[in-house]
Amino acid sequence: HLKTSSAFILHKKIYPRRSSIVNEAIRKSDERALLKARLLETIVQNRRGNVRISDVLTAAEALEAQSSQGEVTGRWSLIFSTLLSGRADADDNIFQAASNRIYETLFRVAPVFAGGSESGFKARNEQLIQDGLVDNLVNINDALSIRVSGSAKEQDVASFDITFDKCQVALFDFPSITIPLPRPRGKIITTYVDDNLRLSRGSRGGLFILKRIKS
Incomplete structure (x- = not known):
């Protein structure tokens, strides 16, 4: 008789590592800094072809909604x-x-x-x-x-x-x-x-x- 066994492998979903600028904004718990970091990161990803221009526009509009001086x-x-x-x-x-x-x-x-x-x-x-x-x-x-x-x-x-x-x-x-x-x-x-x-x-x-x- 052949000895059979079964194994269950759990696949962990891997998310892209956040850039240091986003992590720093999260650490400071500053909404404006976080929105700004997201915009800069989205621009970088757009240059690499990973996101669309519409994603940059969405991030820009979110920052524009913040008061600034x-x-x-x-x-x-x-x-x-x-x-x-x-x-x-x-x-x-x-x-x-x-x-x-x-x-x-x-x-x-x-x-x-x-x-x-x-x-x-x-x-x-x-x-x-x-x-x-x-x-x-x-x-x-x-x-x-x-x-x-x-x-x-x-x-x-x-x-x-x-x-x-x-x-x-x-x-x-x-x-x-x-x-x-x-x-x-x-x-x-x-x-x-x-x-x-x-x-x-x-x-x-x-x-x-x-x-x-x-x-």
């Missing part, structure tokens, strides 16, 4: 952006309408040029808002540099009217080329800001998430 002015580094919907005003002139169309096209075809972070390029995207001026700098693969600058008129503590008037383009070590702009305008409304993180929404439908660059 912080300075919008300063130097910032873009860590995530996406275009939610294009918007246009009935009184837009032909130059503004053309600018809106170019912006939307760039955001969809080559996000990094329009301040996006959904491309495979190695890019650095920085923004400076200070003393009524705005300066956006995009550096791609240390080969192409695009700087767009203009004025930032503060409407209240959370919103700025932006008008760009100049664009400078430089390739490798060649002298930069300055291109005058037909003063395209837009608006940025900051929905959350603290000492090191800022969420802003643009009048053309963009969502921008930025980290403060410490001086």
Whole structure:
């Protein structure tokens, strides 16, 4: 006779290990810090292709629901952006309408040029808002540099009217080329800001998430 035996194996479900930033937020029992940590972690997972953009939007909206106090002015580094919907005003002139169309096209075809972070390029995207001026700098693969600058008129503590008037383009070590702009305008409304993180929404439908660059 064959001796038979049966064995029961219990399979333990393995969950992904939480990142250190999430664990630290839980330890502090701080709801705002936890929501902020979840947003940053979701952005990381989105870059790795593990979660969808809609998951980032959900995490962003949860943080935006929290009250916040912080300075919008300063130097910032873009860590995530996406275009939610294009918007246009009935009184837009032909130059503004053309600018809106170019912006939307760039955001969809080559996000990094329009301040996006959904491309495979190695890019650095920085923004400076200070003393009524705005300066956006995009550096791609240390080969192409695009700087767009203009004025930032503060409407209240959370919103700025932006008008760009100049664009400078430089390739490798060649002298930069300055291109005058037909003063395209837009608006940025900051929905959350603290000492090191800022969420802003643009009048053309963009969502921008930025980290403060410490001086």
